[in-house]
Amino acid sequence: MLETVGLTAPEGDVYRLLLVAESASAGEISGRTGLDAPVVLRLLGALEAKGLAYAVEESPGWYAAIPPEVALVPRLQRHAEALDQTRAAVFDMVETYRRVARARGVGQTVEIIDGAAALRQRLRQLQDGARREMLCFCKAGYVAMSPESNQEQFAAHDRGVLYRVLYEQAYFDDPGSVDNVVTGVRAGEVARAVPRLPLRLAIADRSVAVLPLAPSGAPGGSPRELKAALVRDSSLLEALIDLFEHYWEVGAPLRVTDEGRIGGAGPEDPASPAAEDRHLLSLMVAGMTDEAIAGQLRVSKRTVQRRIQGLMNLAGVVTRMQLGWHAARRDWL
Structure with missing residues (x-):
């Protein structure tokens, strides 16, 4: 998946072909890929604009690839460094909270939610109270509220609340997941996808967040044993918002066609x-x-x-x- 470094799937295919060949023309690429020549020319132009290919001066109409260690690795490193810095900031905030929680009495900043039923109620209250924006990380499976039962989202859309939702790749392995995303996007949700998300998360109006405290893997355990954190205005909340925005920037946009399919x-x-x-x-x-x-x-x-x-x-x-x-x-x- 090369969307993280700014390439669409067709651009990635053409770029790989250029890497294998010393150089290639639009006609040659069209013959190998089955794409129409005008489409290939457009893709070659996009690769050239992104600094991944160049026109061969000695052979008009022919293109060659710029090596990936020059064109792609620096981009990937910049995103990886940004995510690592944000992840380190979040863990630093967690350690800071644990260190000074008793001394400054931050019980009102972080509230522990016990059980799936209580978490479900808080998620509904969070959406009912939202007035401007909801930010969400959606991982595969669910721990408290199924997508089909989340009618609060559509009521929020009707009030003008903007939903920005990030889905991890494994989410789409769940039955009915594509239909759920299509329904949400058609209702007004702005959706993107990333290979993997570090946690489940919902943030309302950048003022309060809810995140389950279970490991980031597949959900499990008794609903009564489930614990989640409700985080109010604090440096920890700011770190969670920054984490969302970093993943949002590298997410691949999800759009819905007239036929009800997901595609860029x-x-x-x-x-x-x-x-x-x-x-x-x-x-x-x-x-x-x-x-x-x-x-x-x-x-x-x-x-x-x-x-x-x-x-x-x-x-x-x-x-x-x-x-x-x-x-x-x-x-x-």
């Missing part, structure tokens, strides 16, 4: 930007200022900013860096 957005996706916005994105990713982009497109600076904000809303991101990342991953460039 491509050029044929109606949610993809128009051609003029793709041009704007390419200028932004190239590092041009808003003034320079406005000059290139012959529009006002305010128009450039408004269109970039619209693209951020379309991609479901909050920063321009995230927009550039997801534009590359969704093949919007």
